[in-house]
Amino acid sequence: MISKPNIFNFATSELSQDAILVWLLIWAESTYKETDNALHQIGQSLLQALLNTKKIKLSTIDSMVIKQQFYKIDIFIELHLKGKKIGIIIEDKVATSSHSNQLEVYLNRIKKLNYDTIVPIYLKTGFQSDFTHEIENGYHPFTLLDLLKVLDCNERSSITNNIFIDYYLYLNNLHVQYQKDKAEYEDYKDTLISKWGWWSWVGFFNDNKERFSAGTGVVPNPRENLLAFYFGGENLEVIYNSNKYKFEPYIDILFSNGNYKISYRLGVKNHPDEDKTIRDYIIDLFAPTLNSYNIDYTKPRFKKGKETIRLLEVKHSSSVKYHNDLIMFLDNIQKALKLFVSKNKVSL
Incomplete structure (x- = not known):
């Protein structure tokens, strides 16, 4: 019928x-x-x-x-x-x-x-x-x-x-x-990250927001909304060309359309006119610390932002298969950020 x-x-x-x-x-x-x-x-x-x-x-x-x-x-x-x-x-x-x-x-x-x-x-x-x-x-x-x-x-x-x-x-x-959707939310721990959907990521974010003192939210997007998880905020001051700059580096995960990206970002509200030159300078300062933590990354195309800019995209690791692997991976990239900020306090 x-x-x-x-x-x-x-x-x-x-x-x-x-x-x-x-x-x-x-x-x-x-x-x-x-x-x-x-x-x-x-x-x-x-x-x-x-x-x-x-x-x-x-x-x-x-x-x-x-x-x-x-x-x-x-x-x-x-x-x-x-x-x-x-x-x-x-x-x-x-x-x-x-x-x-x-x-x-x-x-x-x-x-x-x-x-x-x-x-x-x-x-x-x-x-x-x-x-x-x-x-x-x-x-x-x-x-x-x-x-x-x-x-x-x-x-x-x-x-x-x-x-x-x-x-x-x-x-x-x-x-x-x-x-x-309910099953996806509840069963993410037993599912490969490569198979996670929207509600899997919501489950992971909700379960780990206290551990990372993270914020979560949905970012409106014309194509498809983004699911965001952001944490690890620090205060960074650098001297460049005899000028002092204050930034707020942090880490975020964005999920949409079946894909996720982990990035280091810079809060730039104190310097909304910050350009590619100083962004690249900060990347050069950060690189030795990232290498010491075996963190692979790519430098994204520079795009100005009033509040934040993307500093680096962290490459996915083949060892990150399940939720516990991801937690360890995020711990590692957060430790790298903390060390980078502490080491660069000498240049204030």
Whole structure:
């Protein structure tokens, strides 16, 4: 049997998901019980699942207003139950994660509106390994598994509505990818680095950020986002042509499109006009230390940067096959940087 095209395979944006979630929630109103009781029950179940995060029992709905992009919030629900005014914030993410202080801003805006209870929800249908940021900002994670649990109920079998059926099938296909991403994240230690994907690197970075006092993040890129891990920051001062220069060398790993690069970089915010000549001078100073640590490297094409520039690319070592090998390798290149900085303090 040939499966029919599913609209949600094409309507994959967060705005599309906002629309279907609003559509499902509207069915919770008693007005629609006679129209389609099964969809009404699912709408009620979804609303109850959201309220459960604040241990609120769904009773008869006195009134409900659902708004999209209210104060830039993806979905906002004003719900009146037994004389209580409840505000439900839903920040809806598909593949991306929350950024900057947007969650805090949304919650603070709603706090000014005098609701009896606020229910902040962070709804994520793609795999996400860590919800610390969202929880610290007062939001309850609501995952793909939570959503499927609501939709995969006794009433589902009697629903003939094509919108619901297509969305349910789409989420089940999404669940297959979710499980793959989760397995990739959890199993990276037993996988060759050459086989690592995005979530393998996320797993490695998360497990080792404390060891290296590292920062991690996603760097937006027109072609494909970059996954970054940066650590080992030092303060370096060099004298060149009788002038003193201050730089902040550090190490980073960038992963994208199936490839990773390890580099030494220079923070140049004190000298944004720094040119290739002094970059090459620093490389010449660094070279003996790198050689003593048996670190192979290449000198990349010079490219100016306002904040940082790439100093050197560290060549991959054939001995680095699994995660423990990589940890030892990173330890080694960090030791080389520390020694280089300490040796060059004499030129201050």
